Amino acid sequence: MVRRRVPLGTDEKLFRSMHRRMLDGPRPAPPWERLDPAGVPDALRERVRRGWAARVEAEYRSMVVFGELIARFPEAGLPLEVSCAASRLLQDEARHTELCARVAEAFGGYDEATLAPGHLRLVDDALPAHLFVARWTASMFCVGEAASVGLLGVLRDGATDPCVASVIDTLLRDEVLHDRFGWALARVVFPRLTDDEREWLGADLAFAFAHYDQMNAGCLRPDGGEVPAAPETPEDPGAVALGIASRWRFAPAFYRRIDEVILPSFAALGVPAYEAWALRHEAVAREP
Ligand SMILES: [Fe+2]
């Protein structure tokens, strides 16, 4: 199974100029000249590089998912406005991929940012378009994007490097819109489902919860209640300054988003999310 590197860069001028026009827009350019990887100790530099390389892969993966979703919107009968608005989100994920790649590159590269073939093509022909769209709206938007607003807030609070802070500002600003977009899409898509389909969506959601709990918070709160106290080793302030956080810093923000936004919003739309959340340990983490 050949994994594909995240492909960035083209010699074709037209693509380059359209891409720049769409991606740069009104956002401030990060002060790249103020990023100073040479002044960072080797071990920390590698940790920062790995963290940002993982984001390159995740952001590109988001772009792939949005593209696949948009492709099925007409079949699911969604209004033209939804496709048009979603195309802006696809550009945002391209912007995030590029920004994370530039940070990773400064710290030594992102060769390991690759996608398996199964992650480049999501279409499941056994699933009708309305269920395909419902599944990915629930997992990618209503869990993934809704959680990422909280996680980026944690990164933004800690990032003191001016360039990294500016990159995270852009990611966060875009993700706030993606979160809103996701719930708007959910309000259009979920009420069209039958009761049985909403039950199916709830069962499916347990897999997404298992994945995001593992990925964002290392399942630090298995039975509800409080997140346990962090281990003795304090977070390296140098890593925090450069936009890296451990699961111990992410976990409280992740569970807050789950409790305050994600579960109640799903429930208000008739999706049995509390049950899915309780069942997530029985679901094998299936990567959305
Ligand atoms: Fe993103």
Ligand SMILES: [Fe+2]
């Ligand atoms: Fe996003």
